[in-house]
Amino acid sequence: MPRTKKQFEDMRTARRVAILEAALHVFAEEGYHSASISKVSKYAKMSKGLLYNYFESKEELLKILIGSLIDDEIKMLNSILEKPLTEESFIHLINESVKTIKEHPKQWKLYFSMSFQGEVQEIMKDKHSPIQSLFAERFIQFFKDKSHENPLQQMQYFMTFFTGMKNSYIMQPKTYPIGEMKQLMIKQFITS
Amino acid sequence: MPRTKKQFEDMRTARRVAILEAALHVFAEEGYHSASISKVSKYAKMSKGLLYNYFESKEELLKILIGSLIDDEIKMLNSILEKPLTEESFIHLINESVKTIKEHPKQWKLYFSMSFQGEVQEIMKDKHSPIQSLFAERFIQFFKDKSHENPLQQMQYFMTFFTGMKNSYIMQPKTYPIGEMKQLMIKQFITS
Amino acid sequence: MPRTKKQFEDMRTARRVAILEAALHVFAEEGYHSASISKVSKYAKMSKGLLYNYFESKEELLKILIGSLIDDEIKMLNSILEKPLTEESFIHLINESVKTIKEHPKQWKLYFSMSFQGEVQEIMKDKHSPIQSLFAERFIQFFKDKSHENPLQQMQYFMTFFTGMKNSYIMQPKTYPIGEMKQLMIKQFITS
Amino acid sequence: MPRTKKQFEDMRTARRVAILEAALHVFAEEGYHSASISKVSKYAKMSKGLLYNYFESKEELLKILIGSLIDDEIKMLNSILEKPLTEESFIHLINESVKTIKEHPKQWKLYFSMSFQGEVQEIMKDKHSPIQSLFAERFIQFFKDKSHENPLQQMQYFMTFFTGMKNSYIMQPKTYPIGEMKQLMIKQFITS
């Protein structure tokens, strides 16, 4: 008695998830280029062949892992930035970003580690630039509203800190006090 | 007319430097794992065989490139931090760090890109921890002297920004206004 | 209401035919070695597993496809060549051959394409040689009866043309005027 | 003392030739798709890795093997067909073709075996069609000059035989009397 269509679909979904998790783990641990599909499949407790039944290539795994991260981030940013930034939504944005990174530290580690090489740029080509303009625009306006004398610069200053916070947390997720840093940042850039 | 011993040594040194420069260029461009020794040797205008006459392995090149960066950084930090931090030496430290990163952007890019993978951790194991304790101690004292209510936290906050600045500059050396950011940072953490 | 034995057998036969047709299509299209069983089963609208319920292996499919072609051809030749060749039966033979190839172009294409590799030779080993002797004998006699001075040679000359006609038609079934060529051939070798 | 540039070049040339010969042998024997690079390199008595030092891919080997055959053939045809065909040049053309095929039977076998699959078409795309028009034109004129009532058809009839002759020789190079067949063909199509 063959499996029903639903059974097959459930199996496939479960497998896909298992593979993506394994790939994420191994890629984040060893770096995308050093990691081998062999290791990924071993970690996912299946044969290499089966992995290729679910994904076309090693590159596809990377694209999905990073692409989904970017997509979520963009969706979050878009929803918050659809209106001009207020103090409230500014805080909300920061909280959401920190929440995301705490929930997906491996993914973010992979993303950061790849961002120094060309591969990621290609993945994000079309996705990133619209949101980046919006992001810049909203933050500049935000600081302008606060009568900041150089809002563009203040935005860059904020971005610098934001980047540093993410980077630091990724490198030392156990010890870096991201919650405290977040609070300091909020305080600094709201009262500025 | 046979070469003198000194001439030989000079030649060897020149070659070593050429190889390291080539490796740095290629590694930073393509990423350590994707880069091939073949390309490095071509870029250094010599044969693969000769390259192996000067260095044991690809990994050794990486270790030297990153190791020397770390060593310089540590030397710089040690000399500045041998006495307690003053406002002056604090500014000096920041200026020196920015100068270093502007002078060796490829090396720093390589360092950052590798720092997400296991390889670098191993390289720096013994080097880093003593300086890090000193660094922490001096900065905590620095902020304590400024009657900061939570000097440890303030140091972490400072480190966060510092990391973000380096990261941002490496990612966009052409457009990131590192000079301005540095000034803002100095102002913020001195008057805090 | 359980199926009767006959119904079962009919179903099995229909399936076998469907699989063979699918295999023929896919093999002829992509070449035996490049074609995959997966594609065959998809084309036959069933699962791979079921296909293997009907046939042992990919090779068996090939053997049956080519074997049946050869068997039909041999049967046809045998029936025509059971008596000495006359002008009438000579014409009949050619007509039948052309008819066969026009009816089964894919099979012939597959046969030709495989005939350059070892696989086919093995399939035909035992089948071919008896009919070939008979064929040679009848044609030699045919041309001897026409007082040809070198009947063996004339048979080889005829075979050459015959081969060329098949090959040309297979390569360009749309444009090659096989009917005209056949008529010319008949005329040439009958009046010779 | 390192090898001179010339020594290296000679070595490379010799290796290239050895590899191409091995590939030709193995491809012709087993068919391109069944043959493995592993076997080719074994036959050429070298490691797989070295083979890839000389050629980009399995496909490149095929392209070179077949491409060079086609190029030679086209060159030959072009030189003979630059003027209208005479009886003499007609004979010359046939002699040259037969000579070529006798000199490179494996290459022709490979070419024929591949011509039933898509790969070859791509290799010859641009090369073939100009020569084919010229070929057709010259032969049609040739038969028109002989007051043939249907010169196009006669050309096709000739081509059919020509194809058959090549095919037959390739399939049975030991036993097929290509010389005799060639003479018969010349006689037939010249006096026709």
Added chain:
DNA sequence: TATGAATGAGTTTTCATTCAT
């Protein structure tokens, strides 16, 4: 019977490192 997930041996290809000259 029927499905398609799963396996594993095999394929092509890459590249750090060694070696003959």
Added chain:
DNA sequence: TATGAATGAAAACTCATTCAT
């Protein structure tokens, strides 16, 4: 010293065949 040819182990990927359901 200097070259680049040569190796071999390992990588990504494919697919005929088997298997659990």
